[in-house]
Amino acid sequence: MKKGLKLTDILVTIVIAVAFGIVYILWGSIYYSVKPLGLHLDQLIYGMWFIAGPVAFLILRKPGVALLAEIAAASGEFFLGSPWGLTVLLYGVVQGLFAELLFMAFRYKKFNMSVAVLAAVASCLGSVIMDFAYGEIGALSLWNLSLFMIARFLGSIFFAGVTAYYLVKVLEATGVTNLVRPVSSKDYAELDQK
Amino acid sequence: MNLTNAETWLHKVNPSLKLCVLLVLCIVALFIHDLNYMMNITIGVLLLFLFFTGHSIKRILLLSIPFCFIFISTSSAMILFGQGETVWFEWGLISISEESFMRGLLVGFRALLFAALGLTFSLTTRPVNLFYSLMQQVKLKPKYAYSFMAALRLIPIMMEEFQTIRNAMKVRGFKRGKGIRSVYFKMKAYSIPLLSGSIRRAHRIAVAMEAKRFTDTRDRTYYYEFGFSRKDHGFILYFFILLLAGFYLSIQFPLLSLIL
Numbered sequence: 001m002k003k004g005l006k007l008t009d010i011l012v013t014i015v016i017a018v019a020f021g022i023v024y025i026l027w028g029s030i031y032y033s034v035k036p037l038g039l040h041l042d043q044l045i046y047g048m049w050f051i052a053g054p055v056a057f058l059i060l061r062k063p064g065v066a067l068l069a070e071i072a073a074a075s076g077e078f079f080l081g082s083p084w085g086l087t088v089l090l091y092g093v094v095q096g097l098f099a100e101l102l103f104m105a106f107r108y109k110k111f112n113m114s115v116a117v118l119a120a121v122a123s124c125l126g127s128v129i130m131d132f133a134y135g136e137i138g139a140l141s142l143w144n145l146s147l148f149m150i151a152r153f154l155g156s157i158f159f160a161g162v163t164a165y166y167l168v169k170v171l172e173a174t175g176v177t178n179l180v181r182p183v184s185s186k187d188y189a190e191l192d193q194k
Numbered sequence: 195m196n197l198t199n200a201e202t203w204l205h206k207v208n209p210s211l212k213l214c215v216l217l218v219l220c221i222v223a224l225f226i227h228d229l230n231y232m233m234n235i236t237i238g239v240l241l242l243f244l245f246f247t248g249h250s251i252k253r254i255l256l257l258s259i260p261f262c263f264i265f266i267s268t269s270s271a272m273i274l275f276g277q278g279e280t281v282w283f284e285w286g287l288i289s290i291s292e293e294s295f296m297r298g299l300l301v302g303f304r305a306l307l308f309a310a311l312g313l314t315f316s317l318t319t320r321p322v323n324l325f326y327s328l329m330q331q332v333k334l335k336p337k338y339a340y341s342f343m344a345a346l347r348l349i350p351i352m353m354e355e356f357q358t359i360r361n362a363m364k365v366r367g368f369k370r371g372k373g374i375r376s377v378y379f380k381m382k383a384y385s386i387p388l389l390s391g392s393i394r395r396a397h398r399i400a401v402a403m404e405a406k407r408f409t410d411t412r413d414r415t416y417y418y419e420f421g422f423s424r425k426d427h428g429f430i431l432y433f434f435i436l437l438l439a440g441f442y443l444s445i446q447f448p449l450l451s452l453i454l
Contacts, residue, residue: 007408008400011341015396018345019352019389032263040271059393072342078312079321079346083260085312086220087305133224136272136301139294143287144275167385176390179397 005064012180013056017069020052021076028082040148047156049091050123053099054116054164059177063100063108066119070096091130098126117161124156200248202318207429208422209324210331215433216311222437223307229300230448234440236307242432243310247317257317261309269302321346327420329412337410344399348392355388 005013027048034042056069074092082088102122106115128149131137137145171177204212219239226232244254276298278291325343328334363383371379 006400007337007341007404007410008397010337011344011400011403012393012396014338014341014345015348015392016389018349019392022349022352032260032267072345075342076345076349079316080349081257081313081316083264083309083313084305085309086216086315087308087312089217089312090220134301134304135268136297139276139297140272141275141277141289144271167389170382170386171390171393174386174390176393180393 005062005068008180009060009062009065010068013060013065013068014072016056016059017052017072018076020055020069020073021080023051024049024073024077024088025080025082028077028084040144040151043148043151044155045159046127046152047120047124047159047161050095050099050120050127050156050160051164051167053096053123054119054160055168057099057103057119058111058116058164058168059171060180061108061111061182063104066103067096067100070099070123087134090134091127094126094130095123098122113162113165116165117157120156120160120164121153123160124153128152199250199317202246202248203425203428204242204246204314204318205248206423206425207318208331208420208426209319209327210420211422211426212315212319212429213324215430216315219433220308220311223304226304227300228444229296229303230444230450231440232300232303232307233449234443235436236303236310238436238440239307239310239314243314243317247314249317257313261306264305264309265302268305269298271298272301273298323418323420326416326418330416330420333412335410336412336414337408340403340408345396348395351395352388352392355391356384359384359387 027045031042031045034045050070052073053066053070057066070092071089074088074096077088077092078086099119099122102119103115128137137148140148168177219235223232223235226235244251247254249257273290273295274288276291276294278289278293278295278297280292281289282292282295283290322343325334325339329336329339370376
């Protein structure tokens with residue numbers, strides 16, 4: 001591979017990410033309208049904030065894309081004036097990094113549902129680590145903390161894993177992904193057939 | 195954000211330096227566990243946010259509304275459900291103790307600090323300036339910086355497309371359904387055309403940029419040039435003094451002992 005991502009990859013990744021940045025902002029208002037209900041119902045929808053990484057990776061299928069996408073989505077959210085401020089940038093970097101490491105563990109060669117779900121779980125883990133530092137959640141009482149964890153992990157699996165996978169699946173049907181994906185050996189085989 | 199406002203000294207601070215200082219302060223704040231100290235620093239940052247962003251006080255107050263939400267929602271969970279020895283109040287699952295109350299306030303102030311820092315930054319920095327400055331001072335590769343700037347330009351177009359889809363649904367007499375299936379349908383109806391359209395557009399832009407010989411060399415010329423000035427020293431000094439004075443005051447005149 002020629003040194004890193006090409007301009008096309010970067011631009012497409014960042015555009016996808018910024019689109020999700022807008023979603024993240026809208027999601028924020030849903031989030032804190034659910035939050036006062038208590039008992040961590042809000043954590044069920046927390047997973048939406050990890051979706052940019054898996055979606056961008058499943059579309060472009062290249063190293064570095066997931067990390068870049070989460071950072072770009074977070075900074076898009078930040079520039080549009082997120083009330084969480086700089087928190088989103090720090091969280092974005094950590095969540096993207098964890099998703100990226102997971103895709104790296106599979107050598108960037110798996111693009112199925114289970115790898116998307118695992119990446120979502122990895123991002124979730126990153127966010128939980130950040131929450132221990134930022135939100136001091138280690139001091140919650142045990143039943144509350146477990147509820148919190150279960151809700152967040154389930155939510156991430158659904159939103160950032162399953163939803164991301166199906167979203168890309170439907171996008172594939174529009175043919176737009178062929179524009180930006182690296183050519184595979186299957187594509188070469190098709191050329192050879194005549 | 196394209197809001198007209200007065201320019202203050204905060205606008206003239208080098209954007210990369212501003213981002214860097216604020217991020218360092220955020221990381222430092224993660225390690226502050228003393229409530230008095232945290233409160234002092236938060237007040238110092240709120241002063242910047244309230245009086246030095248150059249926006250009208252009305253708009254500043256409007257932007258502060260989410261702050262209250264965040265403060266209440268982040269601190270309440272910890273106050274109501276946190277662990278602690280000295281119990282003040284207990285009712286079913288809820289138990290408020292002195293420790294959990296203090297920790298709740300600490301977390302609330304931390305959230306407030308992060309939020310104020312972030313908004314102060316985004317109110318006083320144009321994204322374009324930040325990316326030019328990142329290329330010049332931090333040596334960010336131009337292909338990343340220009341991609342970011344192009345993507346930010348596409349936001350209004352995305353909004354317009356969103357409106358178009360909405361109008362199209364109206365014209366075709368799409369009825370608002372109920373239940374989870376209609377939510378699913380709606381998400382698909384909006385997200386797929388928006389995403390595929392954006393990807394196509396991004397791809398076309400990238401092809402055009404490459405066709406016009408967009409190069410990735412760093413010794414290029416820039417339309418906007420950024421350097422450092424006395425304002426930057428002032429900016430660093432402000433936070434340096436804030437950290438020191440905040441610490442001194444938290445020991446000599448703790449705010450909490452005045453209130454409680």
